[in-house]
Amino acid sequence: MMRLVSLTTMLTAPIVRIASLRKWSLQEIEMDTCKSSYKIILGSSSMARRQILSEMGYEFSIMTADIDEKCIRKEKPEELVMALAHAKADAIVTRLQTMGQLEENAHATLLITADTVVLYKGMIREKPTTKEEARNFIKGWVFWWSCSCCGIVLVTNLTTGTRKGAWERAEVYFHEIPDEVIDSLVGSTDTVMGLSKALTEKLIAEAL
Template identity: 55%
Template sequence: MEPGSSLFKIILGSSSVARRKILVEMGYDFAIMTADIDEKGIRKEKPEELVMALAEAKADAILSKLQKSENHGMDAEPTLLIAADTVVVYEGTVREKPLNMEEARQFIQGYSGGHAATVSSVLVTNVKNGFRRGEWDKVEIYFHDIPDQVIDDLIEEGKVLYVAGALIIEHPLVLPYVKQVVGTTDSVMGLPKALTEKLIKEALL
């Protein structure tokens, strides 16, 4: 089945602008549904386990919403639900969205001249037959020194307050200070394309 095919529908279980953009780049049409879950209530020791557990909780919450809707299961074509989660790992510690401006500043200052990793999960559920597959992807990011003025500008603009680890490597202010990315930018942004494509194919078999 080709991207954009009307043989199946896609629901993106995320309000993330970056994930939406990536799925559009992949050539898919999709609807958006969001899950209201208590992310802080889900704790796992390993970041890989945490992002998988969070994606599963999001998928379950959206599925229960779908099951309450009247025409659930009436469509002839399968519906695929894509849920995802991303955390930043810095010196062995998991970082989610910063609590405030001060924490965001502290996060970014830590990356300056150092490195961090992102761990992203993708979970695809075939709503029609219940098939579910998920995997995670890890990317290492190395930084040059980031000037204080750049950090001030990032905090003032505010986008970094709404992303895991206050980390946006594709941001025009950040990009010049990214030394090396071992992995793909789309994975850092929250939806690794190759993995998502693979899971979509598997869910349609």
């Protein structure tokens, strides 16, 4: 059983199987540039993404975008996550410019932004705003047995301005979940999806 998402990330539940619609192999990706030759800024407040990037062996600083995500609307989930990731990157670059730190940070520095949404019965679901909404989300997914998660990773080279981004989509299948387990999931801090390791490695290589 996996303990997943919080009110600040994306909520899911115990998983039977995650069927990825797009797969990347770390063995197929050759990194010619040593990780120590560049810096990384993670443009996210997600604890899960911080943990994932740390597990990948990267050292990084953190800067959050602090944008109003509800103001950005797209009909398709892949278009929405792409727009949100670009908006986060734009906001952080603007802040660096305002603070006069862009030139300093631009020396071999990559900015990573990301976003994830859930597609349930053809409807896009983002971060729940209340515990009750989070609880209803989980119960609905269990009743329907599955949901689709769409996530993007966007890497911006602050030196060249190059941006490389790609999205992945996965089907998540659920067992029946007792109410007491749902109650324990609501407000927890773990997430099933935050940052695709293989995709992140690939985009870092392309952005350099």
